[in-house]
Amino acid sequence: MSNDKSKTTAAAAASQQDDEPDDWDKRIFSTGCADENAKLTDCYYEKKDWRLCKAEMEKFRACWKAQGNDVRTAMKDA
Template sequence: MATDQSSGKNDIEEEEEEDPVDRLLSKSGCAKYHYAVQDCMVEHKDWRKCQKEVTAFRECISQQQNQKKT
């Protein structure tokens, strides 16, 4: 039985690559707000109960977009 050693290597390489979404969030400076929304969603299972977190994330993203325009 031959094993394919390259498939294991690809799995490791994929784990080491940063997720594009995580990279963009880190660049924007809004990652902590994004993760707060995710944590709230895990806890409450209802985005309507996470409006404080959603609003903070939205405001952070809006500020970043406005800074790019100027």
Template sequence: MATAPSPSPHKRSRSEDEEDDPVDSMISKTGCAELHYALQECMAEHQDWRKCQAEVQKFKECMTSYQNSRNEQLMKQRTTST
């Protein structure tokens, strides 16, 4: 009995991936999505995270900036609500 081949995950569009992947959705909200994709592409190309340190650092800095900004917003909300 022959079964139909499963669709290749590489043929899906990025928008479909974002809808299906909660991690992609969360990263998109940070404003760091393009850096995340660049890091993923580097990792796919080199198969070694050590060769992608520039991309790792840029993504880390973006996420740190987002987290600091988010923490400041939360602190302001707490001080204005008390």
């Protein structure tokens, strides 16, 4: 029985770790555009084609510029 308890404890610990933001999440949140990024990522996940996510990309791009991230990352419009 102690083996089952250790599995439950390990699963709970893993679940708790998943709730903590990792370095990637922290970087996305620091841009101020986490919601726009999530919507863009969800769109791509659903449609499997970036060309079908132009509206989401434009919203993300507008947020990115409004937050000053283009200056911060030395990004240039193509």
